[in-house]
Amino acid sequence: MTLTVKPRITKKTIQSVNVLTFDIERIPGHAKIKHRGLTIEGEFWDLGGWKHTIGRRIHADDVVSWPRTICAAGRWYGQSKVMFAAEWQEGGHEQFMRTMWEWFDSAALIIGHNAAAFDVKHVRSGWAEYGWVQPSPWAVVDTLKVARSELNFESNTLDALAKRLGVSAKTDKYSADVAQAAVNGDEKAQRKIARYNEGDIRATEAVYDRLRPFIKNHPHLSMHNGEIWGCPNCGNPDVSTNRKGDAYTHVQRYAAYQCDNCGHWIRSTKKLQDATHTRTYR
Secondary structure (H helix, E strand, C coil): CCCCCCCCCCCCCCCCCCEEEEEEEEECEEEEEEECCEEEEEEECCCCCCHHHHCCCCCHHHEEECCEEEEEEEEECCCCCCEEEECCCCCHHHHHHHHHHHHHHHCCEEEECCHHHHHHHHHHHHHHHCCCCCCCCCEEEEHHHHHHHHCCCCCCCHHHHHHHHCCCCCCCCCCHHHHHHHHCCCHHHHHHHHHHHHHHHHHHHHHHHHHHHHCCCCCCHHHHHCCCCCCCCCCCCCHHHCEEEEEECCCEEEEEEECCCCCCEEEEEEEEEECCCCCCCC
16 A cells, blocks of 8 residues: 655645734742741742742742743744844833733734743733733634644653754753843843744744644634635635545534645535434444
């Protein structure tokens, strides 16, 4: 038997929906506590980070400064320019947070790696600190969640996934020292973390493109375009011309199609046959 392998599908999304690939960078907080007659001081990412040293969580009253989001990068799907915003730019931290608010307000879909549990929640927390309401609603596709639920790679970090999938990988590794230097005004460090942040956008978008055929319950992009019949995962309006047999549930049969743009499989909404008129009794 000869196995025919379909070539990789690398075309871009055919849609006009505002899809934003997004990533943030943060710096750790600083705490200072008294423990057994000693003063312990240093960085932390969460209040449980020192349990191995002091045997308990850091108390909020011991926090000198909290971890915070210092910069972010984003790119509108289909465009070449990567946007970048940071607290050291004109307007400071508040203007930086406002820029992210404006990005989200224009987006119908956010793409990110660990975005649902990390990036989006941290950004929302920043808006809440300023007393702002949320931007207009958006949906999230988290490439980390997709990899964990649909695939079985040994490592699901963005860099590991990109390398395993053979797409653009991360350009550097995060350094808290570089991030802190950028906040302190070091222009070389600011350029370095900007390149790192922007590199994450390119890697995330490339991983998203490769994972898209495997994404279940992707926000329906064709619906945003007003297409009556199109691929939900990429918005391709020509899916109906590429029928690939039938799709079966336990008791019903539908026409099956495969998108020739992103590779996602779709079934029609109109059933061709059902088995509800026959039953087997034991």
